[in-house]
Amino acid sequence: MPHIRIMDTTLRDGMHAMAHQFTPEQMAQVGAALDEAGVDVIEVTHGDGLAGSSFQYGFAAATDEEYLKAVAATLKRAKLAALILPGIGTCEDMRTAVKAGVKVFRIATHVTEADVSEEHMGLAKEMGTEVVGFLMMSHTVGKEKIAEQAKLMESYGADVVYVVDSAGAMIPSEVKEKVSYLCSVLKVPVGFHAHNNLGLAVGNTLAAVDAGATVVDGTLRGLGAGAGNTCTEVLVAALKKAGYKVDMDLYKIMDAATTLEPMMRRPQVIDNSSIILGYAGVYSSFLLHTYRAAEKFRLDPRDILLELGRRKIVGGQEDYILDVAYEMAQKKNIMVG
Numbered sequence: 001m002p003h004i005r006i007m008d009t010t011l012r013d014g015m016h017a018m019a020h021q022f023t024p025e026q027m028a029q030v031g032a033a034l035d036e037a038g039v040d041v042i043e044v045t046h047g048d049g050l051a052g053s054s055f056q057y058g059f060a061a062a063t064d065e066e067y068l069k070a071v072a073a074t075l076k077r078a079k080l081a082a083l084i085l086p087g088i089g090t091c092e093d094m095r096t097a098v099k100a101g102v103k104v105f106r107i108a109t110h111v112t113e114a115d116v117s118e119e120h121m122g123l124a125k126e127m128g129t130e131v132v133g134f135l136m137m138s139h140t141v142g143k144e145k146i147a148e149q150a151k152l153m154e155s156y157g158a159d160v161v162y163v164v165d166s167a168g169a170m171i172p173s174e175v176k177e178k179v180s181y182l183c184s185v186l187k188v189p190v191g192f193h194a195h196n197n198l199g200l201a202v203g204n205t206l207a208a209v210d211a212g213a214t215v216v217d218g219t220l221r222g223l224g225a226g227a228g229n230t231c232t233e234v235l236v237a238a239l240k241k242a243g244y245k246v247d248m249d250l251y252k253i254m255d256a257a258t259t260l261e262p263m264m265r266r267p268q269v270i271d272n273s274s275i276i277l278g279y280a281g282v283y284s285s286f287l288l289h290t291y292r293a294a295e296k297f298r299l300d301p302r303d304i305l306l307e308l309g310r311r312k313i314v315g316g317q318e319d320y321i322l323d324v325a326y327e328m329a330q331k332k333n334i335m336v337g
């Protein structure tokens with residue numbers, strides 16, 4: 001059975017669920033526990049990647065540099081990773097991240113926009129880091145389109161390319177179809193990142209590895225945007241049970257989850273609105289923005305999410321959530337003070 005690499009993104013995707021309010025000290029504690037458990041790659045930044053801390057996405061409790069340095073100081077074996085969305089984070093942010101200890105860049109684009117990653121991938125290679133291409137909202141297009149965009153990333157130097165189920169909208173048969181097709185056309189390894197909005201994150205991740213993915217994401221206790229991600233400690237148990245080789249200690253990864261637990265702001269559950277994220281195919285990180293808009297305009301968050309799904313809005317359009325809610329409230333004649 002193949003060896004599966006796990007990249008843990010508790011300290012990046014988990015930031016969405018924490019409204020980006022982890023402290024550097026908390027990150028250092030969790031990072032040390034993940035390292036001790038044998039996690040290969042630990043991703044750290046604002047939930048929306050380098051320079052995500054902003055009015056648009058929400059301000060973090062510290063700078064990316066402070067977070068990265070705090071975690072880097074605790075690592076003995078794991079590689080430190082940073083996510084970047086070209087145009088949000090800049091090449092300058094990448095240079096600062098490398099000085100802070102980053103060894104892996106995960107470069108994220110909408111699934112049809114891989115061409116915007118060329119410059120950032122080039123710089124990442126030049127600085128000697130590993131490069132991961134991250135094709136977000138992969139549920140919105142067919143396998144051929146994903147393959148075309150993944151091949152672009154491969155040509156820019158990506159060492160791994162991910163199918164990213166940002167909306168937690170995919171079902172196992174779709175994961176299998178898309179991942180196996182990608183494996184058949186790429187030379188580099190294929191990765192998979194799941195969200196649990198339909199309760200399928202662990203199942204979809206297993207479907208991905210069965211289809212040939214050899215790099216997968218997880219977060220402790222599933223902490224992440226929407227209903228969260230694939231739960232790392234559950235995934236380790238499931239992969240080991242299925243016979244895959246995983247370089248991680250099961251008890252120690254469970255202990256890392258125990259370290260995280262008291263820091264969590266709310267239980268990571270599949271609430272009603274999270275189900276709608278998956279059902280309507282809406283970006284998971286819109287959940288908390290939608291709750292705020294629903295409260296402001298006295299609307300049911302599920303109605304807003306269904307409308308966002310109809311309008312096919314993508315990452316970066318967080319401000320548009322308020323516009324949509326305002327429009328819906330006006331139609332319902334709701335007075336907003």
Ligand SMILES: CC[C@H](O)CC(=O)C(=O)O
Binds near residue numbers: 047
């Ligand atoms: C950049 C924001 C986003 O959270 C990236 C990601 O994890 C996803 O698309 O699922």
Ligand SMILES: [Mn+2]
Binds near residue numbers: 013166193195224284
């Ligand atoms: Mn995600």
